[in-house]
Amino acid sequence: MTISTLTLTRPDDWHLHLRDGEALEAVVGHSARQFARAIIMPNLKPPVTTTAQALAYRERILAALDKSGDGQSFTPLMTLYLTDNTAAEEIARARESGAVYAVKLYPAGATTNSDAGVTDLLGRCGKVLETMEKLGMPLLTHGEATDPAIDVFDREKVFIDRVMIPLRRAFPGLKVVFEHITTADAAQYVRDAEGPIAATITPQHLLYNRNALFQGGVRPHWYCLPVLKRETHRQALVEVATSGNPRFFLGTDSAPHARGLKEHACGCAGCFTGLHAMELYAKAFDDAGRLDALEGFASFHGPDFYGLPRNTGKLTLVREPFRIPDELPFGLQTIVPLAGGETLPWRVSI
Numbered sequence: 001m002t003i004s005t006l007t008l009t010r011p012d013d014w015h016l017h018l019r020d021g022e023a024l025e026a027v028v029g030h031s032a033r034q035f036a037r038a039i040i041m042p043n044l045k046p047p048v049t050t051t052a053q054a055l056a057y058r059e060r061i062l063a064a065l066d067k068s069g070d071g072q073s074f075t076p077l078m079t080l081y082l083t084d085n086t087a088a089e090e091i092a093r094a095r096e097s098g099a100v101y102a103v104k105l106y107p108a109g110a111t112t113n114s115d116a117g118v119t120d121l122l123g124r125c126g127k128v129l130e131t132m133e134k135l136g137m138p139l140l141t142h143g144e145a146t147d148p149a150i151d152v153f154d155r156e157k158v159f160i161d162r163v164m165i166p167l168r169r170a171f172p173g174l175k176v177v178f179e180h181i182t183t184a185d186a187a188q189y190v191r192d193a194e195g196p197i198a199a200t201i202t203p204q205h206l207l208y209n210r211n212a213l214f215q216g217g218v219r220p221h222w223y224c225l226p227v228l229k230r231e232t233h234r235q236a237l238v239e240v241a242t243s244g245n246p247r248f249f250l251g252t253d254s255a256p257h258a259r260g261l262k263e264h265a266c267g268c269a270g271c272f273t274g275l276h277a278m279e280l281y282a283k284a285f286d287d288a289g290r291l292d293a294l295e296g297f298a299s300f301h302g303p304d305f306y307g308l309p310r311n312t313g314k315l316t317l318v319r320e321p322f323r324i325p326d327e328l329p330f331g332l333q334t335i336v337p338l339a340g341g342e343t344l345p346w347r348v349s350i
Contacts (some may be wrong), residue, residue, distance in 0.1 A: 005349075009315075012036055016253075017036075033350065049116075084120070086121055141164070197247050198301070209234045250298045258330055259333060272336065272338060275325070282294065283346060
């Protein structure tokens, strides 16, 4: 029997880029329409490295949401950007603030605005990690090794061996989220590892393999980091995402860039899915025959890992064609949603 409507506990997005200024104002309403809360990435220019900066950014997000007139309740969960010089005292201030929920590790040079990232995690950040472990503050990892000698398709696998395993051996009680995993290697590691670990998975990595980057030519709006991988890896991600395993949950990694910066000689990494994330996830779970597992993945596993209450509101998806717009306003420019111009079989009902 074909399901025509699907009502879920209102979901959360555990990995979201909202940018700042006009870009923030352009995109925040899209996420608020679907999600009750979101973990907000701190890789602005300059990065959000202190509690005071995080609180100020939170106020700008709330002001932008109010200006958007969306009318939805939406709570930004703030994060700090980890650097070689982050002080343990700053972690304590962040925890005491009640508004900062995690610390983000960007290996230096790994992705957009990561130049201030960490160069030697255990060597430079040991005291900070010890404090995070003690206070129960999660570490969110962009899991790619950045040695230029490593093939771009192997960077996640190498990160597990070179960074993740030594990190978790040194700090076994540290809560770690392996963000936007893309490989069977990462899926297996998170599934089987001991201790407090979880992973987020994006809609693009559930729906597409690396062929999507090259169908009919180079397609920059499918380019993100970590990059899309082989079909065998996509299948492994679908398997764990739909398995009901509470270690895996929703994180869109929606990353808006102006159209001109994507369609560029050196195009930016990031897929914009803030508009239609739940429609994309519904298609992925429907294709796998596991719509019954979507609520756990989208609505329960994330708050359970973070120690937050589950939402009480609802979100309904209906099986109706939804044509993704070709582009959307983005300040004085435009932005292209992932798979713009294509039609999805599900639509969020407002």
